[in-house]
Amino acid sequence: MKFYPYKRLNRPVGLRVTSVSLRLPDRTRDHLDTSAFSTPQRTVALGVAQHEDWLSARIGLSATLPPGATDPDAPWSDLRVLAVLTDGDTNVRTTVELRQDAPESKEWSGAIEVRRDDHVGRADLAVHAVATVDGVRGRAITETDTDWTIDTTAEEPLGGLRLDVKQTSFTKSAREWLRPYADAPWVVDASGRLPVVMVNTDVEGFSDLLGGETGGMENRVHELLLSQMATDVWTAVFHSAVGDLEVEPDGSPVFPSDWRGEVLREMLPDVVPGLRAEDALRQVHRRRTGDAGWAELQTRVHFAAVRRAGARQSLANVLRALQQTNREDRS
Amino acid sequence: MIEQPHHLPPRLGLLSATAADPFLTEDLLRGIQGHGGVDLAKVVEPLPEEDPRWRAEPLRELIDDVLHQFKENRTEADAWLAPRLHAALRLTRREAADRRIWNHLALGVAPDYVAWRHASAPSSGSADSRVAAARFKGSPDRQCFSRLWWAAELFRNGRDYAPVVVACSNQDLIHTVMRSDLVDHRPTAQALVRVLQSGIATTGREINGLMAAINTAGATLVYDAMAADEWRDPEDLRRWIEEAETAPPVPRHELPTGPEEEPVPEKSVETLTKYFADLFETAPVRGRAPQG
Numbered sequence: 014m015k016f017y018p019y020k021r022l023n024r025p026v027g028l029r030v031t032s033v034s035l036r037l038p039d040r041t042r043d044h045l046d047t048s049a050f051s052t053p054q055r056t057v058a059l060g061v062a063q064h065e066d067w068l069s070a071r072i073g074l075s076a077t078l079p080p081g082a083t084d085p086d087a088p089w090s091d092l093r094v095l096a097v098l099t100d101g102d103t104n105v106r107t108t109v110e111l112r113q114d115a116p117e118s119k120e121w122s123g124a125i126e127v128r129r130d131d132h133v134g135r136a137d138l139a140v141h142a143v144a145t146v147d148g149v150r151g152r153a154i155t156e157t158d159t160d161w162t163i164d165t166t167a168e169e170p171l172g173g174l175r176l177d178v179k180q181t182s183f184t185k186s187a188r189e190w191l192r193p194y195a196d197a198p199w200v201v202d203a204s205g206r207l208p209v210v211m212v213n214t215d216v217e218g219f220s221d222l223l224g225g226e227t228g229g230m231e232n233r234v235h236e237l238l239l240s241q242m243a244t245d246v247w248t249a250v251f252h253s254a255v256g257d258l259e260v261e262p263d264g265s266p267v268f269p270s271d272w273r274g275e276v277l278r279e280m281l282p283d284v285v286p287g288l289r290a291e292d293a294l295r296q297v298h299r300r301r302t303g304d305a306g307w308a309e310l311q312t313r314v315h316f317a318a319v320r321r322a323g324a325r326q327s328l329a330n331v332l333r334a335l336q337q338t339n340r341e342d343r344s
Numbered sequence: 345m346i347e348q349p350h351h352l353p354p355r356l357g358l359l360s361a362t363a364a365d366p367f368l369t370e371d372l373l374r375g376i377q378g379h380g381g382v383d384l385a386k387v388v389e390p391l392p393e394e395d396p397r398w399r400a401e402p403l404r405e406l407i408d409d410v411l412h413q414f415k416e417n418r419t420e421a422d423a424w425l426a427p428r429l430h431a432a433l434r435l436t437r438r439e440a441a442d443r444r445i446w447n448h449l450a451l452g453v454a455p456d457y458v459a460w461r462h463a464s465a466p467s468s469g470s471a472d473s474r475v476a477a478a479r480f481k482g483s484p485d486r487q488c489f490s491r492l493w494w495a496a497e498l499f500r501n502g503r504d505y506a507p508v509v510v511a512c513s514n515q516d517l518i519h520t521v522m523r524s525d526l527v528d529h530r531p532t533a534q535a536l537v538r539v540l541q542s543g544i545a546t547t548g549r550e551i552n553g554l555m556a557a558i559n560t561a562g563a564t565l566v567y568d569a570m571a572a573d574e575w576r577d578p579e580d581l582r583r584w585i586e587e588a589e590t591a592p593p594v595p596r597h598e599l600p601t602g603p604e605e606e607p608v609p610e611k612s613v614e615t616l617t618k619y620f621a622d623l624f625e626t627a628p629v630r631g632r633a634p635q636g
Binding site: 017018019068069093095097099101102103104105106108110126128129130131132133141143149150151152153187188189190202204205206257259262267270 | 360361362363366386387389436437438440441442443444483494497498523525527528529530552564565566567568569570572573575576578579581582
């Protein structure tokens with residue numbers, strides 16, 4: 014719990030995206046329809062119209078302040094509402110001030126511009142209500158409790174871990190580093206900006222199976238393999254994330270600002286249940302770098318990965334499909 | 345010390361950390377034996393042929409000059425190289441966030457520079473001197489070249505690189521500040537440079553104290569509300585990048601000129617500079633008597 018030495022509002026700001034348009038190199042604008050954003054997922058997908066070379070996107074915003082913000086006897090003055098877009102991959106911070114829809118209204122609106130060249134993947138959008146409190150300017154009196162995600166490449170507004178799947182022949186690929194792995198059906202590379210699964214097309218029929226939508230048993234096996242790969246990815250990215258932590262001068266680890274941070278925040282509740290994210294991270298870091306407890310943690314890391322990969326469900330589906338074919342064979 | 349690779353790549357490419365790993369041998373990191381370059385070239389993914397920005401030669405010449413000029417004082421090389429690297433390798437932030445470019449520059453084009461700049465102090469016995477692998481392929485604030493490029497990007501004021509020189513002249517500042525996201529706010533970055541220039545905070549301890557104070561205050565304050573920034577038009581940067589094709593080599597004696605972007609509003613920088621200086625007055629700094 015953060016302590017504030019002044020009066021604040023104890024409820025968060027509500028934030029909605031109301032419109033999205035892209036500015037194209039020929040200076041025209043493409044107004045995207047509502048499929049570009051999802052309120053339940055709190056995500057905007059700017060790749061939805063598949064323009065390769067847009068310059069910037071304008072995202073229309075509407076923020077609702079909690080009750081009490083605009084009371085005439087509120088303990089603050091100069092109330093302002095700012096939308097702030099941040100991106101840990103590119104160190105970008107873009108701020109825009111929203112306007113009050115009507116005097117004393119709780120509704121504030123405006124639009125923020127997202128420059129294409131300033132982002133690789135995802136950026137976070139938050140809204141802060143700021144005021145002069147006890148004579149101090151610029152104090153935060155409340156903010157959104159969950160950020161919106163602005164995904165500059167996604168074609169669908171979905172949250173969750175993104176990964177890249179590439180199919181290639183490990184023995185003939187131009188990526189020569191894959192050759193030593195010729196015996197593996199797939200390998201995971203968690204060292205890059207996004208985790209990548211390299212699928213080995215030297216395994217005959219493998220890419221047909223993964224690409225096919227043939228239905229029936231093939232589909233179930235396909236699902237099972239995908240969930241296997243996803244388990245591997247989640248495990249690899251967890252280790253890559255905790256293996257590369259920045260440490261504050263006082264020894265406490267810092268959440269990475271890129272997708273590694275997202276992965277850790279998502280998996281830690283399963284790896285170290287019942288602790289706040291920061292405390293959980295500290296404990297994991299201590300176990301990894303200290304002398305005890307790292308091996309014991311592996312079961313929990315595996316559990317967190319398996320859960321996210323939906324392994325249980327895909328296994329159940331295969332088993333059910335198997336039973337069905339067996340029954341059909343017998344009859 | 346290792347030499348530059350015998351086979352220098354003509355163009356920059358993308359070298360993933362996983363592909364780079366086998367080349368970061370113990371001998372390379374200890375500065376005993378470099379690599380020939382031929383095998384490394386096989387694992388590099390090419391960048392588009394037609395783009396003149398990926399020519400490696402201008403970058404290698406820059407490296408040769410900095411090696412020559414700062415032979416005796418390698419830490420001072422940062423302030424010289426950061427703005428020049430930024431102006432010679434014109435990237436969008438989106439491109440610069442791809443670590444594979446930096447991996448290739450470090451391992452393929454200038455491993456000798458990385459070893460020279462970041463070998464642990466020779467005082468501990470030259471046989472034991474070693475370069476951290478993160479200087480070749482680490483996080484953006486650790487990797488030899490990306491930390492300089494990003495320092496230049498975050499501290500330049502529009503086209504003006506002078507603040508970059510101030511920021512990079514102080515190892516404590518770039519070391520401490522680049523890890524925090526405070527300087528993502530351009531007025532904050534410029535105000536930090538002003539505070540440094542004014543001589544209010546200069547030593548490592550003082551800078552750590554100042555950063556801690558700014559962070560603590562920043563937990564309840566929104567600096568954007570105190571000091572607004574200007575909108576930067578993305579076309580200004582694109583134009584500058586396109587001009588890379590016809591741009592002469594970056595000047596060695598003068599500072600280069602950056603993209604013609606809107607500078608940070610002067611009023612915002614002044615407001616924050618004054619605010620930070622006041623904060624520092626009352627900040628607890630190790631080794632400094634509490635101020636009354």
